[in-house]
Amino acid sequence: MYKVRVILDTKEDVIRTLLVDSTINLEKLHLTIAKSFGFKGQEMASFYRTDEEWIQGEEIPLFNMEEISEVISMQTCTLNTTLPKENDKLIYVYDFLKMWTFYVEVIEISSEEKPGLPLIILTVGEIPAEAPEKEFISENPEGIDDMDDEYGHFDDYEFNEY
DSSP states (O other), X not given: OEEEEEEESSSSOOEEEEEEOTTOXXXXXXXXXXXHTTOOSOSOEEXXXXXXXXXXXXXXXXXXXXXXXXXXXXXXXXXXXHSOSTTOEEEEEEOTTTTEEEEEEEEEEOOOOOTTOSEEEXXXXXXXXXXXXXXXXXXXXXXXXXHHHHHXXXXXXXXXXX
């Protein structure tokens, strides 16, 4: 059994703590999280692997959209293999049009079996009426000052000539 804390990325604290079976797949976790925050679970969503600093890594999509069957999806990833240790983390994004973003962390792993899982054991805060706006800020890699420097000024070209 896993105790999982899910925190909505908002200014106000909106937290759910869930008890889930360790062998569920991430699709079941997705539905559990969505419903615990009052969503129907019908929108596209993805989990993202992350490190201790919450740096977003590999995507685990809801569906395998590739023709190659080896691509991972929520259906093929179980909780105990994706998050094998306490303090393991994922980022969960629900509804790509609104970009509800959640931080998912394993806070306890137990061999105890409990009937009736999944369960919401802690609810803090209410979900806002609208998803918070996201700022997408790219970091400028070293050595790249500006695209204009490498290719000249794009304003100098007459694009209407063709």
